Amino acid sequence: MLDYEKTRAWRSADTRHAYTAKDTILYALGLGIGADALDPKQLRFTYEKDLVALPTMAAVLASPGAWMRERTELGIDFLKLVHGEQGVVLHAPLPAAATLVGRSRVVRVVDKGEGRGAVLHVEKTLADEASGQLIATAEQVLFLRGNGGFSAHGGGDAPAPALPATPETPPDLVVELPTRPDAALLYRLSGDLNPLHVDPAVAARAGFPKPILHGLATYGTACHGIVKAFCEYDPSRLTSIRARLSSPVFPGETIRLECWRLPDGVVAFRGRVAERDVVVLSHGRATL
Numbered sequence: 001m002l003d004y005e006k007t008r009a010w011r012s013a014d015t016r017h018a019y020t021a022k023d024t025i026l027y028a029l030g031l032g033i034g035a036d037a038l039d040p041k042q043l044r045f046t047y048e049k050d051l052v053a054l055p056t057m058a059a060v061l062a063s064p065g066a067w068m069r070e071r072t073e074l075g076i077d078f079l080k081l082v083h084g085e086q087g088v089v090l091h092a093p094l095p096a097a098a099t100l101v102g103r104s105r106v107v108r109v110v111d112k113g114e115g116r117g118a119v120l121h122v123e124k125t126l127a128d129e130a131s132g133q134l135i136a137t138a139e140q141v142l143f144l145r146g147n148g149g150f151s152a153h154g155g156g157d158a159p160a161p162a163l164p165a166t167p168e169t170p171p172d173l174v175v176e177l178p179t180r181p182d183a184a185l186l187y188r189l190s191g192d193l194n195p196l197h198v199d200p201a202v203a204a205r206a207g208f209p210k211p212i213l214h215g216l217a218t219y220g221t222a223c224h225g226i227v228k229a230f231c232e233y234d235p236s237r238l239t240s241i242r243a244r245l246s247s248p249v250f251p252g253e254t255i256r257l258e259c260w261r262l263p264d265g266v267v268a269f270r271g272r273v274a275e276r277d278v279v280v281l282s283h284g285r286a287t288l
Helices: 004-008 021-030 040-046 055-059 183-190 200-205 215-230
Strands: 015-019 081-090 098-111 118-128 134-144 173-178 240-245 254-262 266-273 278-287
Touching (some): 004 098, 021 040, 021 183, 055 081, 055 134, 173 215, 183 215, 215 254, 215 266, 254 278
Antiparallel strands (some): 015 098, 081 134, 118 134, 173 254, 240 278, 254 266
């Protein structure tokens, strides 16, 4: 049973992460940036000359590690955990190489009821070690399928406001984003070494016909599409991006990013796998 008080009070120690141009390039390659090796705009993400970082890299930097599995006293059923949503807010452009300090904390724990699971919100701030400048705030929303009903023993927060729905009108713009057949093999080198994304036997035990792409790789690919279509490949123009991770992508599939221009520099988006006509990202919002 999830212990609400202990889980809600969880804070990480300061997590120092020194990353280099090589890490930034590897992250971009894992998302398919650089597929056109002669495109000078894509080269800015994959060549150390005038290198820039994709904003969603903030989601993978200074991770606090597998604390939900290791802190058994919290009562989180780690094997039934699903990454449901991800958001990143940029307070300053993410450097292409730096030493950042991450501080993570639980900000909301919602009980959906016995047999219906719980929802856990974890916030991470990233600050430059040298100057102390706040660079980004990331929020990870996790669905704890095995932890519903904990509020019967006390505690529980109100649900977060619902994400805005995807517009029902035809999209204003569609961006086709092919993923590489070896995308998961590359992307895992940015920090997530879960064998679900590389080992066919592990994927089969989880009910998949083959390894699936990381959810954060799908999220990062959407960011690539937004930066490409709306920012002329200038990542400093993107100030936030959030989406719900609706369904897995198999490496090699094409993500069709459907986009709507909204007032005040907001872009609504939805990701759909072209080959299977399955929505893999929903309720997407980016601000420019």
